[in-house]
Amino acid sequence: NLQSNLASFAGSKRGNFFQNEPKISNQYEEDPFLREQLEIEIPKEYLKEIEPDLYQFGHQVATNIFQLSLECEKNVPRLEKFDAWGNRIDKLIVCEAWKQMKNISAKEGLIAIPYENNFSIYSRLYQIAKLYLFAPSSGLYSCPLAMTDGAARTIQAIGVQEFTKEAYERLTSRDPNKFWTSGQWMTERKGGSDVSEGTETEAYIQTGDHYKLYGFKWFSSATDSDMTVTLARIMDQNNKPSKDLTMFFAKIRKDDESLNGVEIQRLKNKLGTRQLPTAELLLDGMDAYRMSEIGKGVSRVSSMLNITRIHNSLNAIAFMRRAINFARDYATKRKAFGKLIIEHDLHCHTLGNMEVECRASLLTLFFVAKLLGKMECNQASKEELELLRFITPLLKIYTAKQSIAVTSECIEAIGGQGYIEDTGIPNLLRDSQVLSIWEGTTNILSLDALRSIKKSNGESLQIFFKHILKTCEQAKKFDRLLEKSVILEKMSKKVLKFVQINNNELVVGAREFSFGLYRLFTACLIMERCMKTNLKETDLFLLEKWFNQDLIPVVTNSAKNFYTKDSLKINKHFFMNGH
Ligand code: UCC
Ligand code: FAD
Numbered sequence: 001n002l003q004s005n006l007a008s009f010a011g012s013k014r015g016n017f018f019q020n021e022p023k024i025s026n027q028y029e030e031d032p033f034l035r036e037q038l039e040i041e042i043p044k045e046y047l048k049e050i051e052p053d054l055y056q057f058g059h060q061v062a063t064n065i066f067q068l069s070l071e072c073e074k075n076v077p078r079l080e081k082f083d084a085w086g087n088r089i090d091k092l093i094v095c096e097a098w099k100q101m102k103n104i105s106a107k108e109g110l111i112a113i114p115y116e117n118n119f120s121i122y123s124r125l126y127q128i129a130k131l132y133l134f135a136p137s138s139g140l141y142s143c144p145l146a147m148t149d150g151a152a153r154t155i156q157a158i159g160v161q162e163f164t165k166e167a168y169e170r171l172t173s174r175d176p177n178k179f180w181t182s183g184q185w186m187t188e189r190k191g192g193s194d195v196s197e198g199t200e201t202e203a204y205i206q207t208g209d210h211y212k213l214y215g216f217k218w219f220s221s222a223t224d225s226d227m228t229v230t231l232a233r234i235m236d237q238n239n240k241p242s243k244d245l246t247m248f249f250a251k252i253r254k255d256d257e258s259l260n261g262v263e264i265q266r267l268k269n270k271l272g273t274r275q276l277p278t279a280e281l282l283l284d285g286m287d288a289y290r291m292s293e294i295g296k297g298v299s300r301v302s303s304m305l306n307i308t309r310i311h312n313s314l315n316a317i318a319f320m321r322r323a324i325n326f327a328r329d330y331a332t333k334r335k336a337f338g339k340l341i342i343e344h345d346l347h348c349h350t351l352g353n354m355e356v357e358c359r360a361s362l363l364t365l366f367f368v369a370k371l372l373g374k375m376e377c378n379q380a381s382k383e384e385l386e387l388l389r390f391i392t393p394l395l396k397i398y399t400a401k402q403s404i405a406v407t408s409e410c411i412e413a414i415g416g417q418g419y420i421e422d423t424g425i426p427n428l429l430r431d432s433q434v435l436s437i438w439e440g441t442t443n444i445l446s447l448d449a450l451r452s453i454k455k456s457n458g459e460s461l462q463i464f465f466k467h468i469l470k471t472c473e474q475a476k477k478f479d480r481l482l483e484k485s486v487i488l489e490k491m492s493k494k495v496l497k498f499v500q501i502n503n504n505e506l507v508v509g510a511r512e513f514s515f516g517l518y519r520l521f522t523a524c525l526i527m528e529r530c531m532k533t534n535l536k537e538t539d540l541f542l543l544e545k546w547f548n549q550d551l552i553p554v555v556t557n558s559a560k561n562f563y564t565k566d567s568l569k570i571n572k573h574f575f576m577n578g579h
Contacts, residue, residue: 028058
């Protein structure tokens with residue numbers, strides 16, 4: 001009838017307004033800040049070769065690879081434990097898109113690049129920039145890649161052994177038919193932070209470096225990997241476990257494709273990282289080979305974790321980048337109160353604050369990537385090695401936390417739609433949440449930073465501030481950087497004094513202290529960028545925004561009053577509340 005023809009809502013008509021969705025385009029082209037920073041960091045002759053690859057990949061991660069990542073999120077891994085006849089089969093089923101991610105990773109050289117070393121010390125930076133484009137479109141394939149890189153680097157650092165030769169070649173291969181990924185199995189039921197205490201896995205010697213492992217690994221992220229690096233206690237002749245841990249290499253499957261003495265107990269039901277086949281594993285006579293010196297497992301694993309922690313950080317910053325890109329595009333499409341939401345100053349201000357976090361941390365990531373590249377080419381000075389060791393945990397803890405905050409804020413910036421699963425946006429928040437837990441929690445890595453100061457007799461902190469103070473000295477020559485460099489210089493001196501006086505209380509303040517150190521160092525790197533871009537307005541604005549926060553409150557305000565013995569006693573009483 002006439003009325004239903006005229007009405008906007010009737011039968012198959014659903015109204016006339018449909019919101020244009022936020023879209024992403026070439027992720028390299030869309031990111032001038034990234035491109036400019038690479039121009040600053042990488043010599044022209046190298047960048048000329050690297051850039052076309054980043055352009056083509058930037059396009060892929062916004063198109064075909066992005067679509068694959070959505071498939072990975074939808075088609076989560078499954079475990080079939082038994083066949084129809086009751087035989088234990090532990091068949092892990094992952095989707096086609098996940099398998100394609102493996103092929104893409106090989107072809108694109110996502111692990112191979114730094115090992116091919118075609119661009120000298122810049123090979124690492126190139127790889128990290130490429131992984132940065134890939135991470136939020138990877139369906140979290142970036143996780144097995146991180147561990148693969150960690151394993152390859154560890155094999156290389158220890159020296160390729162007879163039993164790791166094939167693994168090294170495969171982990172670093174560009175050939176999808178050859179390429180292997182690796183897991184890392186450290187965490188057991190008793191504890192993941194205190195690995196030394198928590199590891200119960202036993203290693204029984206067979207012959208030479210060949211052992212059989214018996215134990216239970218509580219978390220294994222990428223159970224479809226080809227090999228793993230793990231820890232165990234070597235049993236002596238009286239069947240007593242060793243005090244210290246040793247690192248082992250093992251293939252996950254035997255030549256006939258059956259599992260190598262491993263039972264997949266179950267897959268974990270997780271808040272996020274649903275694309276990953278995270279499992280609990282019973283090791284029941286797994287054939288393994290001793291990789292590290294006897295009893296040196298924790299130390300060797302820690303060097304490996306320093307690589308995966310850098311990957312953690314690049315994922316964190318890349319998740320922020322992607323979420324902001326969605327929020328930015330949406331702001332130019334969505335209207336409220338008669339205008340586009342980008343025209344609402346408050347909304348724009350909110351987006352700007354997130355952009356600050358992402359840009360600033362990219363500078364610190366690249367700084368670390370450069371040091372890593374130097375180290376791997378044996379071109380890093382002793383001071384640079386110390387700096388790399390010290391800044392890595394700071395970078396990891398800060399970026400992980402910011403990733404959670406920023407992706408959460410971006411979801412809100414997209415309104416109710418940001419919360420809707422099939423937009424492909426909520427998983428950025430869910431997946432960010434794990435970044436502060438695995439690879440060492442915030443507390444553990446804050447303590448790790450302190451330990452590295454102690455182990456170096458304070459030298460790492462001296463080197464850290466030497467770098468900052470040197471930059472301040474250079475920056476003072478620029479009128480528009482003078483004020484900030486004086487502030488930073490003063491703060492640095494105050495921190496050094498604070499550490500001498502408050503040595504004992506630092507453990508409680510470790511978190512705030514580590515975040516503070518990160519902010520100071522990043523402030524220095526923003527200043528360096530300003531100088532390199534001839535004081536570009538947007539970089540000066542970034543600097544202004546970065547300084548518009550209490551950089552290191554643990555030193556500059558009264559927070560330290562809460563670290564005294566009396567205060568801690570009250571805090572426990574306050575928190576436990578009679579429980
Ligand atoms: O979570 C995991 C995988 C997740 C998936 C991967 C994703 C990658 C990113 C992808 C993003 C999408 S694997 C599990 C991760 N687990 C942890 O991170 C463990 C956290 N706990 C720690 O880091 C602790 O600080 C421990 C276990 C290292 C502390 O143990 P101890 O027993 O107290 O160890 P010590 O005594 O402090 O250190 C033992 C040795 C020393 O060397 P030596 O023996 O030569 O004196 C230390 O100097 O280890 C050395 N060491 C280090 N070396 C300790 N920490 C470090 C370090 N950070 N760098 C270099
Ligand atoms: P705990 O060690 O029990 O810590 C609990 C809390 O106590 C934390 O907040 C911690 O910060 C705090 N705490 C502990 N000690 C101290 C201290 N001295 N001072 C102050 N605070 C302290 N592990 C692997 O080995 N391989 C994997 O592939 C892997 N994949 C994972 C995948 C997912 C999705 C998740 C969630 C975890 C994975 N893990 C993996 C495990 C992860 O590394 C551990 O969960 C993590 O290291 C923390 O260990 P835990 O869970 O035993 O916590």
